[in-house]
Amino acid sequence: MATNKSQRVTMSDVARHAGVSRTTVSFVLNDKPGAAIPEETRRRILEAIDELGYRPNAGARALAANRSGWFGLITEIVTGPFAGEVITGAQSRAWGDRRFLLIAASEGDPAQEAAALDQMLEHRVEGLLYATTWHRAVTLPKAAREVPTVLVNCYDAEGELPCILPDEESGGYKATRRLLDAGHTRIGLINLDPAIPAAIGRREGYERALREAGITPDPSLVIPGWATADGAYTAACELLDRPAADRPTALFCGNDRMAMGAYDAIKERGLRIPHDVAVVGFDNQELIAAYLRPKLTTLALPFEAMGTKGIDMLAALAAGQPLDTHQVTIDCPLLERSSV
Amino acid sequence: MATNKSQRVTMSDVARHAGVSRTTVSFVLNDKPGAAIPEETRRRILEAIDELGYRPNAGARALAANRSGWFGLITEIVTGPFAGEVITGAQSRAWGDRRFLLIAASEGDPAQEAAALDQMLEHRVEGLLYATTWHRAVTLPKAAREVPTVLVNCYDAEGELPCILPDEESGGYKATRRLLDAGHTRIGLINLDPAIPAAIGRREGYERALREAGITPDPSLVIPGWATADGAYTAACELLDRPAADRPTALFCGNDRMAMGAYDAIKERGLRIPHDVAVVGFDNQELIAAYLRPKLTTLALPFEAMGTKGIDMLAALAAGQPLDTHQVTIDCPLLERSSV
């Protein structure tokens, strides 16, 4: 078995067991092009590997090859519903390049963020993904410039780092368009905090869809809410209590939690969804959207796709290739359920 | 700056710049006990490190010290609401030991699981955490025996590996007890699939609390449901449509999604929560529990604590210490909101 003290099987053990040199083992393990290994020898080596239960030491390999095989991913919170999707997307894509993901959470604390970044750099990540929970501007520590970095769901306040963002405008457009197609003409928008990119973009899309349909947007139908179920409940009440002829027959909500509040307001008034009032949410938080009754039609934030695309871009950057686009936006798919 | 081709600053660069040997640099970096380094020299070295922007190479360090510094964490799905909590708990605890977490998802696919495990072993993880989404028995690939392994939220079908489980029985007891304390005597239990540990344990706790209060459990008040909002809705209807004198005044639901369904059934009948019917959920899925109206009182599965404890145990095992307990259970805290 292994002769070294750590009791782990090394390449030398394999070589000895197969009666060849360590170099030869390395060659077959890496399919070294240009190395002529007769089938018989290769077989003996593979057999030895199998018999000894040899596993290459990824760390040693990285050191020798000067290629860590790591990409780093820093998120704010791992607990949230979104981070997981980014991880999933990034992880699966990275796997294809035989690379691993180093994940850390900043928990919104700059000190932790810096510490995480340090660790990543010490581990010689070949690229860094930085993802936020909600779409906004960020400023990274300078250390992040030491390695190719791509922002996910946020953009560089200094405008230098490449980023990947959800297409909020098109999302707002699609939601509104869906409601228009269902015959609605008075569509209320219970929006997020009007200062954030998501609210701005979605409202633009909302208004574009209306205009395209020949409807002049009515500002009184747009209520900026707090992003809570209660806030949306209040906002929905306000809209639904307008005189019947003036009352919206559809509500487009800033997120699914807010849609939850809207549901309550609607049901309270004895109105039925979607028959009397149709509802579209945003974010596709499965736990809410798929379990509300009726199930909620909503737009998904493409976190998984953004994670995948992020690794795509990192891989390109790490390979020294230039980026075709500095800022890419990704579509928010509409998920049809039963609330329209 | 760096003289090697990879353009990265190494310890040798620091040594040269500070006018000492590489060994000395290593000594100050590791606070080697027994090494007498005068303050002046130490200062010079730290200065050099700072000026050159040197970062130790974690991989090389791991190789030389024969200590990878990795713990592995395999989950089924990263996307779910629970995996994130386990990660958070494990990550923060591992940090204290200056260790990093290697995270991979099996996506429920044995092949992916095996591949992930392989990768972890190649990275020489010093311990492995294996976490599942729901409490159940599992069988790990043999390869997992190569390294200290602790199961989280599941237990070894062969009974060999140590595990950490939520205390379902005490959870069921506490939920029921809370309802009893609020004056309820007819408490319905809309349970999960009766074959799984969570359903069994919680029902036991439920019955223990009832007996303790001098109430004989009424089997007809226990409905095994499917773990969906719709299933629970149907079950709740059945319970609520019993003759008034016989109708439960409180419902204990197998999870928060099911509580959502129960809410609908209750509201539909013009009953008020918690005035006419009190509800307790399970799982504390924030997105549901905190946004239902009224907010849902529920029990939390202690995923974060389980993750932390997992690393605790791994650290002990990795240090060669024996485990005091082979199976530890962790309490499910009751989160009081407004539905009781």
Add this chain to the structure above:
DNA sequence: GCGCTTTAATAACGCGCGTTACTTCCGTGT
């Protein structure tokens, strides 16, 4: 038999660092 090319394999170096064993210098006691 001799040179030449191809095939099969190896010795040796380096990746960046931890660590052990060893050296050198200086002050102290007798």
Add this chain to the structure above:
DNA sequence: ACACGGAAGTAACGCGCGTTATTAAAGCGC
């Protein structure tokens, strides 16, 4: 004068592997 001991520091080896240069053997034509 010499031995002794501690302080300050270094040379050298090894961790497990990738890679380059080099060697040894085999095949081939003449």
